[in-house]
Amino acid sequence: MNNNADSSFLGIKIPSDIKKKNFIFLYIAAFFGTTLTVFPGIIQPLFLKEIIGVPDSRAGSFNSLMQNMSQIASLLLGGYVGYLSDRVGRKILLLCGLVFSAITYVTLAYSKEIALGIGISPEISALAIRFFLGVALIFTWPHFTTLTTDYTYKESRGKAMAIYGFIVGLATIFTAGLLGQLPKTVGIYWSFYVIAFLALVGWLVAKIGIVDRFSEQKKEKTSLREALAFAKNSTPLQVSYVTTFIGRADAPIFRVIFFVWAVTTAKSFGFTPAKATGIGGLVLMGLASMALVSNIALGPMVDKLGRVQTLIVSMVCSTAGFLILYFFTNPFTYWIAIPVALIGFGMAGAVIGANTLAADSAPKDMIGTVIGGLTIIQSIGILVLLQSAGFIMDAVSKRGAFLFKAIVNILVLIWIFSVRKKCK
Numbered sequence: 001m002n003n004n005a006d007s008s009f010l011g012i013k014i015p016s017d018i019k020k021k022n023f024i025f026l027y028i029a030a031f032f033g034t035t036l037t038v039f040p041g042i043i044q045p046l047f048l049k050e051i052i053g054v055p056d057s058r059a060g061s062f063n064s065l066m067q068n069m070s071q072i073a074s075l076l077l078g079g080y081v082g083y084l085s086d087r088v089g090r091k092i093l094l095l096c097g098l099v100f101s102a103i104t105y106v107t108l109a110y111s112k113e114i115a116l117g118i119g120i121s122p123e124i125s126a127l128a129i130r131f132f133l134g135v136a137l138i139f140t141w142p143h144f145t146t147l148t149t150d151y152t153y154k155e156s157r158g159k160a161m162a163i164y165g166f167i168v169g170l171a172t173i174f175t176a177g178l179l180g181q182l183p184k185t186v187g188i189y190w191s192f193y194v195i196a197f198l199a200l201v202g203w204l205v206a207k208i209g210i211v212d213r214f215s216e217q218k219k220e221k222t223s224l225r226e227a228l229a230f231a232k233n234s235t236p237l238q239v240s241y242v243t244t245f246i247g248r249a250d251a252p253i254f255r256v257i258f259f260v261w262a263v264t265t266a267k268s269f270g271f272t273p274a275k276a277t278g279i280g281g282l283v284l285m286g287l288a289s290m291a292l293v294s295n296i297a298l299g300p301m302v303d304k305l306g307r308v309q310t311l312i313v314s315m316v317c318s319t320a321g322f323l324i325l326y327f328f329t330n331p332f333t334y335w336i337a338i339p340v341a342l343i344g345f346g347m348a349g350a351v352i353g354a355n356t357l358a359a360d361s362a363p364k365d366m367i368g369t370v371i372g373g374l375t376i377i378q379s380i381g382i383l384v385l386l387q388s389a390g391f392i393m394d395a396v397s398k399r400g401a402f403l404f405k406a407i408v409n410i411l412v413l414i415w416i417f418s419v420r421k422k423c424k
Contacts, residue, residue, distance in 0.1 A: 010163060012156045018213060023151060025209020027167045029094070030144040032202030034171035035179065036101050037141050039195050040133070041067060041255035042180045042284065045263040046277045047188055051112055052122045056264045057394065060401070062123070063260050064390025066130050067252055071386070073134030074379030081138055082146070082369050089212040090143040090150070095203055097139030102199035104133040109192035138375065146371045149359040150213045155303075157359055161352045162299025169292025169348065173285045180281020184274040230366065231373060235422040236307070240357040243311050244374050245381035246412045247350030250318050252382050253389050253405055254343055255284060261398045262331045269332050279332060286337060290344025298352050307360070308420050311353040315413050318346025322406035326399050 007013075009020045045063055048054040054062050085093055107114070108129045115125035144164065152160045182191040231237045259280045266276035302310045321342030328336060354374070362370035385408065389401035 010159075012160045012163070013153050014151060015153070015213070018151050018211070021209055022211055025205055026144065026147055026151065027163065029202050029206040029210060030164060030167050031171045031174075032198050032205065033094075033098070033141050033144060034168045035175045035195065035198050036098075036105075036202070037070075037137055038172050038175040038255075038284075039179060040070070040130070041252060041259065042176060042277070042281055043183065043188070043191055044256070045259040046183055046273055048126070049263060049273055051188060052126050054123065059260045059264050060257070060393030060398070061387070061390040063256050064386045064393075066127060067256050068383050068387055069127060069130040070134030070137055071379040071383035073131055074138045074375055075383065077135060077138050078142070078375035078379055079369075079373060081142065082371050082373065082375060085143060085146060086366070086369055090147050091206065091210050091212050093139050094143045094206050094210070097136050097143075098199050098203035098206065100136035101133065101140060102196040102203075104129060104136050105192050105196040105199065108133055109189050142371060142375045145355050145359075145374075146367060147210065147213075149362075149367050149371070154360055158302035158307075158352070158356045159299040161356050161359075162295045162302065165298065165348050165352050166292055166295040168351075169288045169295060172288030173292060176281040176284035176288055180284065181278050184278050230363070231370070234361050235419055236357050237361040237370070239308060239311070239416055239419065240354045240361065241373065241377045242412060243315070243350055243354040243416065244358075244377045246385070246408060247311075247315060247318070247347060247354065248378040249382045249385040249405070250322075250343060250347040250350070251287075252386050253401065254287065256386060257389055257393055257398070257401045258283065258331060260393065265331065265398070269330065271332070276332075283331075283336060283340060287340045287344045290341045291348035294345040294348040295352070298349050301349075302352055302356050307353050307357040308416065310349050311357070312413065312416060312420070314346045314349025314353060315409055315416070316346070317342045318350065319406050319409040319413065321346060322402045322409065325402040326406070328399065 007016070007020070009023045012023075014020070014023065044066055045059065048063060048066065049056075049059065081093060108126070111126040111129050112122040114129070115122040118125075145161075148160050148164050149157065179191070179195065182194060186194070231241065259277065262276040262280045262283075263273045266273050271279065298310065298314075301313075321339040321344075324339040324342070325336075328339075358370055358374055359367065385405065389404055392404050393401045
């Protein structure tokens with residue numbers, strides 16, 4: 001890999017051995033990959049209520065547990081997948097993940113039928129299949145961040161990550177705005193078939209246009225243990241990992257808790273659960289729209305203001321959003337746009353800042369392993385925080401989960417502020 005005859009794409013300096021079309025196909029594949037990760041949070045509350053039969057009294061904790069099947073899979077396999085990608089390549093793992101995602105999505109739709117056929121609880125069946133979907137997804141989405149790192153140089157990596165974040169936001173809008181309406185138009189089962197089809201489209205895009213780019217001679221030189229030792233002695237990477245632990249939980253906590261809140265209180269406000277799911281999809285579309293627009297500013301902000309400063313500003317915004325949400329009693333009010341906008345900006349900045357900080361800190365031959373570490377930390381954070389939020393929702397109050405997240409954010413902000421000068 002060299003810097004000779006480098007070109008640019010959307011203002012991003014790219015290496016001579018990467019073509020612009022590789023970037024285009026990477027971002028298109030990332031679009032479809034993102035729909036796969038967002039869709040469960042939209043369909044799950046309705047699916048569990050109407051098909052699996054989970055009672056409202058357990059909706060918060062069970063939805064959180066269901067969503068956390070992905071985090072358990074990530075915790076078990078995330079580091080190994082990152083380590084493996086440094087040795088066999090990102091593309092082959094990505095392709096396997098997309099195909100497996102399509103298969104498991106269709107299988108998940110028939111969790112109840114499978115349970116009745118083999119004589120187990122539908123809830124157990126849904127949890128088991130959701131875990132395998134989580135395994136499929138861990139072979140899918142982390143590679144988009146790693147490939148973005150592979151395709152860029154440090155001086156314009158923030159902009160590349162911002163564009164990736166823009167694509168994620170665009171895909172989330174598509175998933176929430178269009179796919180979120182599928183249950184009330186084509187039904188729950190056909191909704192799963194549609195998302196499986198999109199997974200196969202993503203596979204085709206990745207197969208045609210994505211190429212691997214990493215040093216062949218360094219494939220055997222590093223281990224996961226070395227990566228963890230490196231993180232222990234790197235304050236910037238510690239900040240990235242801690243921010244990932246806390247910040248990546250923003251989106252799943254909002255999605256799961258808000259959708260459960262909307263679906264379980266729908267009748268009190270004159271809506272059916274399916275209608276509430278559609279409205280929730282529009283709210284999530286607003287969240288994604290704000291995240292998408294924010295990326296326009298966040299790219300230059302990360303490169304010029306700094307990675308850590310961007311993280312601090314972003315987390316302040318998301319914290320304010322969760323605090324405001326705590327005081328709302330109606331999930332269907334138009335005023336919810338205010339906290340949604342704050343959380344949307346905050347979560348986008350936290351993702352871009354943490355990803356860029358980690359990519360900058362990683363040695364060239366450990367990028368996949370370091371990103372794999374991000375995946376593990378993210379999974380632990382979502383597992384702990386989302387499950388805690390679900391229990392708080394069922395045991396204390398639906399809005400108490402939002403206050404809990406705000407308090408956790410504040411504690412982490414204090415720590416990041418105290419070590420910010422060590423991240424130069």
